[in-house]
Amino acid sequence: MTMPDSRRLRTRRRLLQAGGALSIVPWLRVGAAAADLPDIPALSAFLAGRTPRSERVRLLLPQLADNGQAVPMKVVIDGPFAPGPHVSAIHLFSETNPVPEMAVFEFPGPVERIEVESRLRLANTQRIVAVAAMSDGTLYSAVAEVIVTLAGCLDGT
Amino acid sequence: MPDARVNVPDRIPRGKPFEVRILIRHPMETGYRLDEVGKPIPRNVIRTFTCRYDGEIAFSARLSSGIAANPYLRFFVTARESGLLAFEWQDDGGVHGSDSVAVTVV
Amino acid sequence: MLRALVCAVSICAAVAGAQERVLPLSALRSGIAFAGPDVRAMQSDDTSNPGLLWVENGQKLWHARAGAADSSCASCHGDARATKRGVATPHPRHDAATGEVFDLEARINACRVRRQQASPWARESEDLLSLTAYVAYQSRGLPLAVTIDGPARAAFERGRAYYSQRHGQMNLACAHCHDQNWGKRLLAENISQGHGTAFPAYRLEWQGVGSLQRRIRACLFGIRAEMPPPGAPELTDLELFLAWRAQGLPIETPGVR
Numbered sequence: 001m002t003m004p005d006s007r008r009l010r011t012r013r014r015l016l017q018a019g020g021a022l023s024i025v026p027w028l029r030v031g032a033a034a035a036d037l038p039d040i041p042a043l044s045a046f047l048a049g050r051t052p053r054s055e056r057v058r059l060l061l062p063q064l065a066d067n068g069q070a071v072p073m074k075v076v077i078d079g080p081f082a083p084g085p086h087v088s089a090i091h092l093f094s095e096t097n098p099v100p101e102m103a104v105f106e107f108p109g110p111v112e113r114i115e116v117e118s119r120l121r122l123a124n125t126q127r128i129v130a131v132a133a134m135s136d137g138t139l140y141s142a143v144a145e146v147i148v149t150l151a152g153c154l155d156g157t
Numbered sequence: 158m159p160d161a162r163v164n165v166p167d168r169i170p171r172g173k174p175f176e177v178r179i180l181i182r183h184p185m186e187t188g189y190r191l192d193e194v195g196k197p198i199p200r201n202v203i204r205t206f207t208c209r210y211d212g213e214i215a216f217s218a219r220l221s222s223g224i225a226a227n228p229y230l231r232f233f234v235t236a237r238e239s240g241l242l243a244f245e246w247q248d249d250g251g252v253h254g255s256d257s258v259a260v261t262v263v
Numbered sequence: 264m265l266r267a268l269v270c271a272v273s274i275c276a277a278v279a280g281a282q283e284r285v286l287p288l289s290a291l292r293s294g295i296a297f298a299g300p301d302v303r304a305m306q307s308d309d310t311s312n313p314g315l316l317w318v319e320n321g322q323k324l325w326h327a328r329a330g331a332a333d334s335s336c337a338s339c340h341g342d343a344r345a346t347k348r349g350v351a352t353p354h355p356r357h358d359a360a361t362g363e364v365f366d367l368e369a370r371i372n373a374c375r376v377r378r379q380q381a382s383p384w385a386r387e388s389e390d391l392l393s394l395t396a397y398v399a400y401q402s403r404g405l406p407l408a409v410t411i412d413g414p415a416r417a418a419f420e421r422g423r424a425y426y427s428q429r430h431g432q433m434n435l436a437c438a439h440c441h442d443q444n445w446g447k448r449l450l451a452e453n454i455s456q457g458h459g460t461a462f463p464a465y466r467l468e469w470q471g472v473g474s475l476q477r478r479i480r481a482c483l484f485g486i487r488a489e490m491p492p493p494g495a496p497e498l499t500d501l502e503l504f505l506a507w508r509a510q511g512l513p514i515e516t517p518g519v520r
Contacts, residue, residue, distance in 0.1 A: 117231035229313075
């Protein structure tokens with residue numbers, strides 16, 4: 001269940017103020033990143049208390065979808081990748097679709113280029129969250145908002 | 158009905174990542190649509206997708222109704238030897254689909 | 264004096280002919296021009312354009328034997344890429360044998376019945392859509408060029424009348440949106456000029472490929488008008504008028520809309 005907008009704004013403001021006051025202590029920035037993630041129960045369940053870093057992942061979606069039936073999506077994790085932990089999976093979560101876990105893309109081994117494209121189905125205007133999981137458990141995330149509007153004429157054919 | 162359209166580059170440099178594009182024929186029926194008499198059309202989406210490179214899984218995906226009908230996937234695989242990329246997918250109805258393409262690595 | 268009169272009359276006739284077009288040829292724009300960037304990208308990328316799945320199926324059907332004659336399209340027509348290039352551009356076209364106007368779907372069905380001695384495919388069936396898409400695809404990029412003279416004239420005039428007539432609960436004519444208000448927004452969509460050059464097209468709302476007649480019926484549904492059944496002569500007449508109206512625009516099949 002998402003928080004009403006006004007309460008979300010106040011919480012965000014408080015966290016940012018707290019973050020600003022403690023800006024001389026960079027490791028506390030992680031708290032501000034968590035406040036940027038939409039409140040999706042399936043996402044919280046997946047994170048299980050962990051906080052992903054909101055960096056390295058680029059989630060590319062149109063700001064305004066031509067049609068919610070097929071919204072082009074590209075998720076990229078820029079290299080170069082140091083030897084060691086590799087990207088093992090990228091999870092996609094929807095804020096308001098009836099099915100919040102949209103897809104998981106899995107990489108059994110290291111690949112020099114982590115870039116996945118597909119087309120999403122979006123029920124309405126919402127945010128999409130991409131969470132990349134490294135083989136050592138580190139998590140990175142990105143959020144993108146898409147405006148989805150309704151077609152002008154009903155098609156009953 | 159052909160299951161899919163697959164696209165890989167013609168000649169792939171060894172050791173480099175190459176682009177794989179696949180367009181799969183599947184309604185990805187969400188389960189939320191109603192037919193002409195108002196009955197819900199049962200959900201039937203592709204759940205699992207794997208890409209095997211000479212037998213070894215190089216990329217896989219778990220999909221849902223949140224992926225558009227006639228799904229399109231584009232991803233990268235590291236080139237090793239010339240061989241076969243085999244694609245397989247399975248939907249809620251247990252129906253399997255497959256396709257394959259030969260890759261030429263130079 | 265007589266020569267001057269003849270000149271004046273022919274100039275008037277030419278002007279009258281030019282006035283027949285509400286949308287002058289120079290102002291014609293395909294439906295893809297009114298679509299958003301994502302839809303345009305989907306249509307132009309052959310590796311991700313879903314309509315090509317139907318075109319590929321059409322290619323299979325082209326080579327499939329059918330009917331009592333146990334022949335395929337290829338048996339008579341060979342390689343469609345060579346023999347069918349340009350065949351879509353004059354359609355809809357008058358058929359001498361029946362006296363009717365045939366769109367490409369009707370032409371394919373007529374061939375099935377007469378030559379392959381097979382039963383015709385139902386309109387909007389996957390087989391007919393696929394084969395129509397495959398055949399029209401061979402003319403991709405070529406300009407529409409239908410004939411409205413001679414036996415096709417009556418159908419053309421009926422089509423034009425239908426286009427200009429008000430229909431349905433909303434009491435709208437096609438002309439109201441597509442001649443007078445193209446380019447403007449209707450809720451979240453841009454109103455196109457209504458040409459239909461990309462059909463059979465993959466329509467996102469259908470999550471599949473459909474014919475131009477299906478798209479016309481959807482418009483009629485939208486204005487709460489009675490929808491003639493698929494294959495009805497009113498729809499073919501209208502298709503002929505639309506093809507004339509879109510003269511010169513290139514075929515884009517399979518489009519994405």
